[in-house]
Amino acid sequence: MSERTILIVDDEVEIRNLMSIYLKNEGYQVVDAPNAVTAMDILKKQKIDLIILDVMMPGMNGIDACLKIREEHNMPIIFLSAKTEDMDKIHGLASGAEDYVTKPFNPLELMARVKSQLRRYYMAPEKDNSSPFLEKGDLKVDKKRNEVFVRDREVRLTPKEFQILSLLLRHQGQVFSIQQIYEAVWKEPFYKSDNTIMVHMTKIRDKIEENPKRPIYIQTVWGVGYKA
Known part of the structure; x- marks a missing residue:
C-alpha cells in the first residue's frame, strides 16, 4: 500500500x-x-x-x-x-x-x-479513476474537454447543464433532490419556489434523450428527485 x-x-x-x-x-x-x-x-x-x-x-x-x-x-x-x-x-x-x-x-x-x-x-x-469519461449506455461525457456525445453525436450543453449531468453520472443510481443538485452546482442556498433545476433538466433531456417524455439517461424519482 x-x-x-x-x-x-x-x-x-x-x-x-x-x-x-x-x-x-x-x-x-x-x-x-x-x-x-x-x-x-x-x-x-x-x-x-x-x-x-x-x-x-x-x-x-x-x-x-x-x-x-x-x-x-x-x-x-x-x-x-x-x-x-x-x-x-x-x-x-x-x-x-x-x-x-x-x-x-x-x-x-x-x-x-x-x-x-x-x-x-x-x-x-x-x-478506473484515470478514465476521462463518464458513460451510461450510448451517452458519453468527456470530463477533460467538457464535451457530451450521444451515439457518437456531439451534444452542446451549457456549463450548468454539463455540471448537472456530470454530477448525476458520477453517482449513477443515487437519487439527488432538487435542492442537492442546485446547491452542488450553483454553490448557493436553494429557495423552495425556485424551478431552475426543473427547467435545466427539461433542456438537458431535450438534448440527450431520443424521447424526452420517456427518458433513459436521467430518470425522475417522483417526490424525491432525479438519478442517472
Whole structure:
C-alpha cells in the first residue's frame, strides 16, 4: 500500500498528526495541509490517491473545496466534520465526496473507510479513476474537454447543464433532490419556489434523450428527485 498517497486537509494540527500516525502505520504516504488553498497547491504538484477533507475550515470550507477539486480531479474524498445532521451529510456527498465521517471519530474506523475507498476506486477495473469519461449506455461525457456525445453525436450543453449531468453520472443510481443538485452546482442556498433545476433538466433531456417524455439517461424519482 506504500504507493498510495493520502492528503489530509484540516485546520487542527492535532487531528492531522493523529491521522498521519495511523495512516503511516498502515503503510501509506501522507501529505497534510492546514487549509484548502494549500491543498489546491499540493494537488497541482503531486499525485494524490485519496483526500481526507475537513468541512469546517476558515477561508474556503470543505464543501467549496470539494466542488473545486472535482473540476479537475476524481480521486476519492472522505469528509471529516463535527456536523452530524443527515442533511449536512447529504449536502457533503452531493458536492462530490464518497464518504462522510463525523467528529469525534474512531481512527480505526477511518482507516477502514480509507482502505474501502482505495480498494473500490483503484482495484476494480470498472472504477478506473484515470478514465476521462463518464458513460451510461450510448451517452458519453468527456470530463477533460467538457464535451457530451450521444451515439457518437456531439451534444452542446451549457456549463450548468454539463455540471448537472456530470454530477448525476458520477453517482449513477443515487437519487439527488432538487435542492442537492442546485446547491452542488450553483454553490448557493436553494429557495423552495425556485424551478431552475426543473427547467435545466427539461433542456438537458431535450438534448440527450431520443424521447424526452420517456427518458433513459436521467430518470425522475417522483417526490424525491432525479438519478442517472
